[in-house]
Amino acid sequence: MVGGVAGSHVVAAPMTKRAVSGAAIGNLLEWYDFSVYGYLAGTIGKLFFASTDGTTQLLLSFSIFGVGFFMRPVGAIVIGHFGDKHGRKNALIFTVMAMAVGTVLIGILPTYQTAGVSAAVLLTLARLIQGFSAGGEWGGSTAFLVEYAPAGQRGFIGSFQQVTTVGGLVLGSLVAWLLTVAFTDQQMLDWAWRLPFLFGIVIAPVGVYLRSKVEETPKYVEIERKQEVAKTPFLEMLERYPKETFTAFGFTLLWTVGFYIVLTYMPTYMRNQLSLPYSQSLFATLLGLILLAALIPVFGALSDRVGRRPLLIAACVLFAVGIYPMFSFIVAVHQFWAVVLNQLLWAIPLAFYSGAGPAAIAEIFPTKVRYVTLSTGYNIAVAIFGGFAPTIATYLIGATGNPLAPSFYVIAAAIASLITMIAIPETYNRPLK
Numbered sequence: 453m454v455g456g457v458a459g460s461h462v463v464a465a466p467m468t469k470r471a472v473s474g475a476a477i478g479n480l481l482e483w484y485d486f487s488v489y490g491y492l493a494g495t496i497g498k499l500f501f502a503s504t505d506g507t508t509q510l511l512l513s514f515s516i517f518g519v520g521f522f523m524r525p526v527g528a529i530v531i532g533h534f535g536d537k538h539g540r541k542n543a544l545i546f547t548v549m550a551m552a553v554g555t556v557l558i559g560i561l562p563t564y565q566t567a568g569v570s571a572a573v574l575l576t577l578a579r580l581i582q583g584f585s586a587g588g589e590w591g592g593s594t595a596f597l598v599e600y601a602p603a604g605q606r607g608f609i610g611s612f613q614q615v616t617t618v619g620g621l622v623l624g625s626l627v628a629w630l631l632t633v634a635f636t637d638q639q640m641l642d643w644a645w646r647l648p649f650l651f652g653i654v655i656a657p658v659g660v661y662l663r664s665k666v667e668e669t670p671k672y673v674e675i676e677r678k679q680e681v682a683k684t685p686f687l688e689m690l691e692r693y694p695k696e697t698f699t700a701f702g703f704t705l706l707w708t709v710g711f712y713i714v715l716t717y718m719p720t721y722m723r724n725q726l727s728l729p730y731s732q733s734l735f736a737t738l739l740g741l742i743l744l745a746a747l748i749p750v751f752g753a754l755s756d757r758v759g760r761r762p763l764l765i766a767a768c769v770l771f772a773v774g775i776y777p778m779f780s781f782i783v784a785v786h787q788f789w790a791v792v793l794n795q796l797l798w799a800i801p802l803a804f805y806s807g808a809g810p811a812a813i814a815e816i817f818p819t820k821v822r823y824v825t826l827s828t829g830y831n832i833a834v835a836i837f838g839g840f841a842p843t844i845a846t847y848l849i850g851a852t853g854n855p856l857a858p859s860f861y862v863i864a865a866a867i868a869s870l871i872t873m874i875a876i877p878e879t880y881n882r883p884l885k
Contacts, residue, residue, distance in 0.1 A: 471600045472609060474666040476616040478548045478659040479593045483620025484627075485555040485582065488648045489517055490716040490842065491628035491734065494723070495645050499563040500572050510720070511850075514843040516572070520579030520586075521839025527587025528831040529686055532824030535588070536685035539668050540596045540823065547589040548659030552652055554581030559649030583839075590617075590834075591827025598814040599669035599822075599884065604756055607880060610810035611752025618745040618806070621715060624648065625741055629734035671819045671884060682820045689825045696816050700829025702872030703813050707805055708838030709865035710771055713858055714798045715741060717842040722791050725783065725855045732788050740795025744803055751807025759880045760812035761873060767804040768870035772863055774801075779859040815879035837865065 489496065497513030527547075535543035557578040564571045594613045601609035627648045635644040675681055682688050689697060715737060722733035755763055778797065782790045817825045841861070848857035 471666045471669070472597060472612055474662040475544065475593045475596045476612045478544065478663050479589065479613060480616035480619045480623070481654070481659055482548060482551045482586065482589050483617045484623040485551050485620075485649075485652045487621045487716065488624035488628060489520075489558070489579070490712075491624055491719060492645055492648070493517060493842070494720060494730070495640055496575075498641060499565075499645070500575055502564055510724075511843060511846055512572075514846060515840075516576055516579055518840040518843050519576055520583035521835040523580045523583030524587035524831040524835045524839070525828060527584035528591060528827035529587075529824065530584075531588025532591055532827035533684075533686040535592050535595070535823035536682055536821055539672055540592055540599070541663065541666065541668050543588060543823070544592045544596065545660055545663045547585045547592060548663065550585035551582055551589070552659070554578045554585065555649050555652030557581065559646045559652065583835075587827060587831045591823055591830060594810045594814050595822045595826060596669055598811055599671035599819065601811075603883075605753075606811040606815070606884065607755035607760065607808060608749060608753040610814060611749045611807045613810045614752075614806035615745050615748050618741055618748065622738065622741045622745060625719075625734055625738045627651070629731060629738060632731040632734065675819050680820055685821045685824045688821050689828065693817065693821060693825050697825050697829040699816060699872060699876060700813055700826060701833045702868060703809075703816075703876070704830045704833035704869075705837055705865045705872075706768055706771060706862075706869035707809060708834045709841055709862055710767075710798075710802060710805070712838045712841035713845060713862055714795070714802065715744075717845050717858070718791075718795065720842065721845070721858070725849070726786055726791065728788060728791065733791070736788065736792045736795050739792055740799045743796055744799040744806070747799060747803035748807045751803050752811070753807075755808035755811065755880060759878045760808040760815075761876070761878050763804040763808040764812065764873045765870065767801040768866045768873055770801040770804075771866035772870065775862045775866070776856065776859040779856045783855050812876075812879065815882070815884065816876070818885035 493513040494510060496516075497509035500516075501509045501512045531543050531547060534546075555578075558575065561567075561574050561578065562571050567574070590613075593616075594610065597613050598606050598610040631640060631644055631647065719730065719733040719737050722728045722736065723730045751763055778794055782794050813830065814822060814826055844861055845858035848861065849855055851857075
């Protein structure tokens with residue numbers, strides 16, 4: 453990685469590497485914490501809800517998973533406003549501390565057997581704290597990396613936001629898979645399910661240390677020097693940038709639905725609809741996540757050469773025309789190798805989107821309101837359509853009796869995002885606002 457120009461500032465290579473490391477590793481730890489719940493949703497459903505109906509328990513567990521997403525727009529607005537007014541660095545230190553609190557709280561909660569309904573209430577509270585933190589983390593780390601990137605490398609450097617987001621999922625998936633291999637079902641129910649959440653204790657000191665060692669972004673320093681920092685970033689977003697914020701919303705639809713259906717919900721789908729052992733389901737998803745993490749920076753760098761829109765449009769088209777046949781294929785074949793192939797194949801269009809996406813969505817907005825506008829548009833879409841994707845998929849299958857029903861949800865999201873991608877201008881060769 454070489455030095456370059458970001459705005460009017462020269463960014464030295466060591467500084468850029470340190471900034472990428474601080475933002476990215478903290479982001480990885482955050483998304484491990486946030487995602488591990490999804491991989492253990494079945495176990496959590498049995499422990500925190502009294503219903504003897506497995507489908508009802510799973511729906512309730514995934515509903516709590518989704519409730520955490522309700523707080524993401526709130527976190528986006530509050531933390532994003534703070535980050536635009538007082539700088540990205542301080543906001544990102546806060547997010548990593550808040551996520552640690554929510555995660556450790558889950559790890560020490562009593563279950564329904566000992567605390568009754570209050571156990572589910574406390575679980576919901578912990579997910580709300582996590583959601584608030586995640587709402588400020590995604591946009592903040594994206595803005596931080598893109599604003600630090602030298603000219604001509606915004607796609608590549610910005611893509612590490614998604615590499616480490618996926619890395620957090622890989623870590624969560626790996627830990628969940630290792631638990632299913634190392635412990636019996638009864639041990640998981642008794643105590644082993646707590647281990648991945650208690651691991652979150654390392655997040656606060658590691659994340660705070662790493663992020664305290666990096667400097668504020670050159671682009672933010674530039675607007676500070678020019679006295680262009682927004683006095684009320686959230687109000688400015690509402691008054692001057694509603695169209696751009698809505699564009700970020702449409703931009704995010706396929707990103708979040710595709711991500712959560714293919715990567716978070718799929719292990720549960722494989723177990724419930726294909727009757728595969730959960731360890732095999734997690735392993736197949738783990739392979740897909742690893743390939744996705746490897747491909748994201750490749751396509752991020754490619755977007756610096758050919759533009760963001762070609763990759764984003766291609767991903768939308770591939771999902772729109774391909775997701776139904778692939779669901780049909782894995783249901784018909786009903787074999788482990790088929791679901792592995794499914795996870796590996798979908799890693800490719802997801803990498804198109806996740807490689808080009810962070811830079812493309814950040815480039816829509818000016819620096820003075822980038823944090824709050826980017827975070828708000830993105831997280832409203834995630835809260836409505838991504839967080840409840842597993843719940844919606846489970847409901848659609850139950851209501852229709854059709855195991856292919858989740859594919860229609862993905863197709864609708866792909867079409868909506870495709871319309872957005874056709875409408876937005878190309879920004880890869882323009883200076884960052």
